[in-house]
Amino acid sequence: xxxxxxxxxxxxxxxxxxxxxxxxxxxxxxxxxxxxxxxxxxxxxxxxxxxxxxxxxxxxxxxxxxxxxxxxxxxxxxxxxxxxxxxxxxxxxxxxxxxxxxxxxxxxxxxxxxxxxxxxxxxxxxxxxxxxxxxxxxxxxxxxxxxxxxxxxxxxxxxxxxxxxxxxxxxxxxxxxxxxxxxxxxxxxxxxxxxxxxxxxxxxxxxxxxxxxxxxxxxxxxxxxxxxxxxxxxxxxxxxxxxxxxxxxxxxxxxxxxxxxxxxxxxxxxxxxxxxxxxxxxxxxxx
Numbered sequence: 001x002x003x004x005x006x007x008x009x010x011x012x013x014x015x016x017x018x019x020x021x022x023x024x025x026x027x028x029x030x031x032x033x034x035x036x037x038x039x040x041x042x043x044x045x046x047x048x049x050x051x052x053x054x055x056x057x058x059x060x061x062x063x064x065x066x067x068x069x070x071x072x073x074x075x076x077x078x079x080x081x082x083x084x085x086x087x088x089x090x091x092x093x094x095x096x097x098x099x100x101x102x103x104x105x106x107x108x109x110x111x112x113x114x115x116x117x118x119x120x121x122x123x124x125x126x127x128x129x130x131x132x133x134x135x136x137x138x139x140x141x142x143x144x145x146x147x148x149x150x151x152x153x154x155x156x157x158x159x160x161x162x163x164x165x166x167x168x169x170x171x172x173x174x175x176x177x178x179x180x181x182x183x184x185x186x187x188x189x190x191x192x193x194x195x196x197x198x199x200x201x202x203x204x205x206x207x208x209x210x211x212x213x214x215x216x217x218x219x220x221x222x223x224x225x226x227x228x229x230x231x232x233x234x235x236x237x238x239x240x241x242x243x244x245x246x247x248x249x250x251x252x253x254x255x256x257x258x259x260x261x262x263x264x265x266x267x268x269x270x271x272x273x274x275x276x277x278x279x280x281x282x283x284x285x286x287x
Contacts, residue, residue: 012083013090013126021132023123023174028132036171039139040164047145051155063151070147071203073140078196080137084130085189091126092182108239114183115228116235116242121177128174134185135170138163158261165254172251178244180232180251184225191221222259229255 012018023031030036054064096110108118123131142163149155173181195217202208229252236242 008086009090009094012087013094018087018091018126018129021124021126021129023128023132028174030136031171031174036168040167043142043145043167044160044164047149047155047160050146051149054149054153063153066147066150068203070151071200073143073147074196074200074203077137077141078193078200080140081189081193081196084133084137085186085193087133088127088130088182088185088189091130092186094126112235112239115180115231116239117177117179117244119241119243121243123174123177127182128177131170131173131181131185134189135167135174138167138170141166158264162258162261165258169251169254172247173244176244176247178247178251179236179242180228180248183228187221187224187228191217218262222262225255226259 021027025031030039058064092114096113145156145159145163148159172178173184195214198209198213232242232248236245242248
C-alpha cells in the first residue's frame with residue numbers, strides 16, 4: 001500500500017514535467033488572450049450553427065440517438081476530475097513541504113497559502129501544472145452543450161454562458177497567478193467527479209437518486225466558493241495583499257453571474273415542478 005502511494009505521489013507531483021512546468025508561450029498550448037477569446041467565440045458560434053441546422057433539417061423535435069457517447073464522456077470527465085483532484089492535492093502538499101521554511105518567516109499557514117498566494121507568485125511549478133490541466137479540461141466539458149442540442153433540441157443560453165465563463169476564469173487563474181485557485185480546483189473537481197460519476201451511473205441504466213442530485217451538488221459547490229471568496233478578501237487586507245487580486249475581483253464578478261444564473265434556473269424549475277405537483281421531476285441534465 002505504501003509503495004503504491006509513493007508511486008502515485010511521484011507520477012502526480014514529482015515528475016520533471018510537473019515540477020518544471022511554466023505557463024509560457026513556448027511551453028503551454030492555449031495560453032494567449034487571442035486563443036481563449038477565439039475558442040470561446042468558436043464554441044458559441046458552432047453551438048448556434050448546429051442548433052439552427054437541426055431546426056432547418058429536422059422539423060420534428062425527436063432527439064437524435066447518440067448511443068454510448070454521453071456515458072463515455074461522463075466517465076472520462078469523472079476520471080479526469082479525480083486525477084486533477086489527486087494531482088493538485090499531492091502537489092499542494094509537496095509545495096507546502098518544500099516552502100515551509102519561507103512561510104515561517106512570513107507567518108503564513110498552509111490554509112492561508114491555499115486562499116492567498118504571496119505577492120510576486122509566478123505561474124510555475126506543480127500546482128500550476130494541474131491548474132493548466134484543469135483549464136484544458138474545460139474545453140472537454142463544453143461537449144455537454146452539443147449533447148444537449150442533439151438530444152433535446154434545445155440551446156441553453158445559460159449553459160453557453162456558464163461554460164464560457166469557466167474557460168475564461170481558469171485562463172485568468174494561470175495568467176495572473178490568481179489566489180484561491182488551488183482551493184477552487186479542489187472543490188470543483190471533487191464535486192465534478194461525483195456529478196459525472198452519477199451521470200455515468202444513470203446513463204448506463206442504473207437507478208437515479210430520489211432527489212435532484214446534481215442541483216444539490218451545485219448548491220454545495222457555490223456555497224463553498226462563496227465562503228472562500230470571503231476568506232480571500234479578509235486575508236488580502238490582513239496580510240497586506242494577495243497575488244492576482246485584480247483578476248480575483250473580476251473572477252468574483254463572473255462567479256456572481258454564475259450564481260445568479262443558477263438561482264434563476266433553480267427558481268424557475270422549482271416553480272414549474274410545484275405547478276406539476278412533483279418536485280422530484282427537476283432534471284439534473286439541464287445543469
